[in-house]
Amino acid sequence: MKECMWCNEEAAEHMTKTGYWELHDGTRALQIDEIPAVCCSSCGMEYHEDHVVEEIEDQLLLIDTKKLGKVVSFNELMATERFLKKNYFKFYN
Template sequence: MKCLWCENENAEQTARTGYWELPDGTRAVEITIIPSVSCPSCGMEYQEDHIVDEIEDQLMLIDTKKIDSSISFTDLMSIPRFLKKNYFKL
């Protein structure tokens, strides 16, 4: 896998924890086991854009009051949405 930062070919798929502010700005949540990329060459650890978009869309389309302070990526993505997709995204 190619690192987006240093372009080294030794980047690896991994899972990491991240923190997201809820769309209403009331608090942040810990999201665990997020599909991520880790590069041993430059040391960067990041989530690819499509994963970030999935998380942000999901947080926009669910009842975030029901989320505890920590949730796994899989559990977050399995929460039923109010709408099928984010119609607010331009």
């Protein structure tokens, strides 16, 4: 168990959830399965932690999204070959 960022109770657990992401160019959305998530049994909140969202956003910027199907798993997405090693447009840590 971990502390829920919404209700601050020690009732949150790590699991995976499905999420939907609109591509940066606005052409379509992807279904991403098995995204690391946190689910709280106290307040019922289910969320993706900020670092996971940032990983997905960066990856979608750095790959050829035209090669992705409508549905992809988180691990498949993160294993997709990048054009660049990192997001050089992010000027903060």
